[in-house]
Amino acid sequence: xxxxxxxxxxxxxxxxxxxxxxxxxxxxxxxxxxxxxxxxxxxxxxxxxxxxxxxxxxxxxxxxxxxxxxxxxxxxxxxxxxxxxxxxxxxxxxxxxxxxxxxxxxxxxxxxxxxxxxxxxxxxxxxxxxxxxxxxxxxxxxxxxxxxxxxxxxxxxxxxxxxxxxxxxxxxxxxxxxxxxxxxxxxxxxxxxxxxxxxxxxxxxxxxxxxxxxxxxxxxxxxxxxxxxxxxxxxxxxxxxxxxxxxxxxxxxxxxxxxxxxxxxxxxxxxxxxxxxxxxxxxxxxxxxxxxxxxxxxxxxxxxxxxxxxxxxxxxxxxx
Amino acid sequence: xxxxxxxxxxxxxxxxxxxxxxxxxxxxxxxxxxxxxxxxxxxxxxxxxxxxxxxxxxxxxxxxxxxxxxxxxxxxxxxxxxxxxxxxxxxxxxxxxxxxxxxxxxxxxxxxxxxxxxxxxxxxxxxxxxxxxxxxxxxxxxxxxxxxxxxxxxxxxxxxxxxxxxxxxxxxxxxxxxxxxxxxxxxxxxxxxxxxxxxxxxxxxxxxxxxxxxxxxxxxxxxxxxxxxxxxxxxxxxxxxxxxxxxxxxxxxxxxxxxxxxxxxxxxxxxxxxxxxxxxxxxxxxxxxxxxxxxxxxxxx
Numbered sequence: 001x002x003x004x005x006x007x008x009x010x011x012x013x014x015x016x017x018x019x020x021x022x023x024x025x026x027x028x029x030x031x032x033x034x035x036x037x038x039x040x041x042x043x044x045x046x047x048x049x050x051x052x053x054x055x056x057x058x059x060x061x062x063x064x065x066x067x068x069x070x071x072x073x074x075x076x077x078x079x080x081x082x083x084x085x086x087x088x089x090x091x092x093x094x095x096x097x098x099x100x101x102x103x104x105x106x107x108x109x110x111x112x113x114x115x116x117x118x119x120x121x122x123x124x125x126x127x128x129x130x131x132x133x134x135x136x137x138x139x140x141x142x143x144x145x146x147x148x149x150x151x152x153x154x155x156x157x158x159x160x161x162x163x164x165x166x167x168x169x170x171x172x173x174x175x176x177x178x179x180x181x182x183x184x185x186x187x188x189x190x191x192x193x194x195x196x197x198x199x200x201x202x203x204x205x206x207x208x209x210x211x212x213x214x215x216x217x218x219x220x221x222x223x224x225x226x227x228x229x230x231x232x233x234x235x236x237x238x239x240x241x242x243x244x245x246x247x248x249x250x251x252x253x254x255x256x257x258x259x260x261x262x263x264x265x266x267x268x269x270x271x272x273x274x275x276x277x278x279x280x281x282x283x284x285x286x287x288x289x290x291x292x293x294x295x296x297x298x299x300x301x302x303x304x305x306x307x308x309x310x311x312x313x314x315x316x317x318x319x320x
Numbered sequence: 321x322x323x324x325x326x327x328x329x330x331x332x333x334x335x336x337x338x339x340x341x342x343x344x345x346x347x348x349x350x351x352x353x354x355x356x357x358x359x360x361x362x363x364x365x366x367x368x369x370x371x372x373x374x375x376x377x378x379x380x381x382x383x384x385x386x387x388x389x390x391x392x393x394x395x396x397x398x399x400x401x402x403x404x405x406x407x408x409x410x411x412x413x414x415x416x417x418x419x420x421x422x423x424x425x426x427x428x429x430x431x432x433x434x435x436x437x438x439x440x441x442x443x444x445x446x447x448x449x450x451x452x453x454x455x456x457x458x459x460x461x462x463x464x465x466x467x468x469x470x471x472x473x474x475x476x477x478x479x480x481x482x483x484x485x486x487x488x489x490x491x492x493x494x495x496x497x498x499x500x501x502x503x504x505x506x507x508x509x510x511x512x513x514x515x516x517x518x519x520x521x522x523x524x525x526x527x528x529x530x531x532x533x534x535x536x537x538x539x540x541x542x543x544x545x546x547x548x549x550x551x552x553x554x555x556x557x558x559x560x561x562x563x564x565x566x567x568x569x570x571x572x573x574x575x576x577x578x579x580x581x582x583x584x585x586x587x588x589x590x591x592x593x594x595x596x597x598x599x600x601x602x603x604x605x606x607x608x609x610x611x612x613x614x615x616x617x618x619x620x621x
């Protein structure tokens with residue numbers, strides 16, 4: 001009796017499971033046109049995003065293009081051991097994190113201040129012009145904006161001429177290791193602060209004007225209103241952007257560094273991405289370059305997922 | 321989206337002319353600092369070379385001349401690079417929009433079985449990229465090295481823009497789409513005759529996102545294109561403006577002999593300005609739509 005009952009229950013469960021699957025399939029079949037519409041984008045993502053994932057095995061091989069992924073010998077973690085055994089790699093890691101953190105620490109307050117001060121201005125035409133001009137450089141590539149800076153700062157350029165007219169020496173900002181990172185941080189801020197301010201201005205626009213009226217009735221001055229109404233209203237946006245930036249800490253600005261640096265500042269300016277390019281594509285050490293890429297990718301995923309978790313924990317909008 | 325439409329409160333608030341003066345001063349200085357490099361190089365590009373080489377910061381041309389521009393466009397290289405960049409911008413953006421709109425519409429349909437899995441399929445590509453070397457190997461294996469398509473196909477779908485577009489589509493009234501389905505319209509018809517016409521601003525915004533990225537395309541050119549006759553504009557610019565290699569303009573430093581008004585400095589300035597002008601011309605549109613995009617992206621997260 002008992003022995004007989006078990007297959008009966010099982011088959012009922014199986015039937016129910018099959019039933020659920022066939023219902024799902026029937027629902028999916030009804031929507032087949034939608035899957036068809038999704039197909040072209042899916043093919044592109046598979047070819048250009050998913051197939052390259054298979055190339056990551058190069059990091060564990062002694063890869064040569066002639067022998068290909070299937071013919072190259074496996075070397076396990078040799079490339080990673082090589083990297084972690086070299087002081088140069090830690091310098092590159094340090095450069096990446098430092099440049100990124102400097103940009104975060106010095107770059108975040110400027111657009112916030114810009115937005116807060118713009119909001120204090122009554123002359124609307126001035127605000128529009130100022131904001132329009134300041135956000136323009138965002139649309140230029142780093143080749144262009146960095147190129148402008150190189151023309152301006154290079155030896156014999158306008159910056160050097162101005163200093164020599166004042167009887168000062170040209171500090172050669174672009175080729176001195178002590179100053180190069182500051183050039184990166186300052187030019188990044190100049191290029192991006194106007195654009196970054198927009199998101200804060202949008203948040204400020206959403207503030208209920210009656211809050212200010214009430215504060216004024218209570219005798220709050222302008223500074224107090226900014227401090228206790230405007231700033232708290234954009235605090236959420238500030239936290240989100242800060243955490244998102246932390247999640248991307250290994251992206252120190254590939255294009256900017258690549259365009260502006262030169263061999264005399266490699267020691268302070270070589271970052272992970274430029275290193276991968278130089279060692280992997282220029283020197284043709286594909287496996288080593290891929291190993292660095294794998295290292296960056298894995299840390300990057302951990303950071304992005306954690307920052308997303310933090311945002312979720314704070315009940316803030318997440319990336320996806 | 322005008323950011324300053326609802327700007328009632330400052331007028332109501334306390335007014336202090338000293339504080340105002342400080343605020344104006346800071347704002348003016350910040351704004352000038354961000355655009356002054358552009359103004360300087362623009363002035364250099366229209367200046368007499370010998371005079372410009374002696375100058376400090378310039379806000380106005382010295383010894384006005386357009387000779388640098390005539391020189392820059394004399395050789396074929398710059399126009400050619402323009403052609404490559406315009407091609408990848410037009411063809412690339414068209415392909416981007418076709419793929420992004422169709423996929424985003426599918427992901428916006430809450431009644432689609434397996435929607436979560438498909439969304440994850442897209443989002444994974446945003447979180448983890450295989451990186452430079454595997455990407456290079458793929459292009460190499462596909463035989464696309466030194467082909468303009470190497471700058472178009474790999475970025476044909478941007479997961480970020482796709483999710484943004486999906487967010488736009490999710491805002492559309494479901495009832496219209498529902499009633500069209502009940503009337504027996506195919507999904508393709510619903511997309512082309514209802515969804516797309518209702519989403520003009522969103523499509524323009526994301527189209528401009530893609531177009532600016534193509535116009536500024538640099539790395540794929542550096543990675544995949546070694547034949548300098550197929551370089552996009554930005555790669556040529558790097559050679560001429562940053563590396564000061566005038567050979568890439570299709571002329572040598574020898575061509576500068578006997579030039580009275582033009583020198584290496586003004587030529588580099590004119591070359592870089594040739595890439596700024598198209599962006600500046602489109603800027604009013606860019607700013608309007610990008611602000612809309614960033615605000616929507618921020619609200620939806």
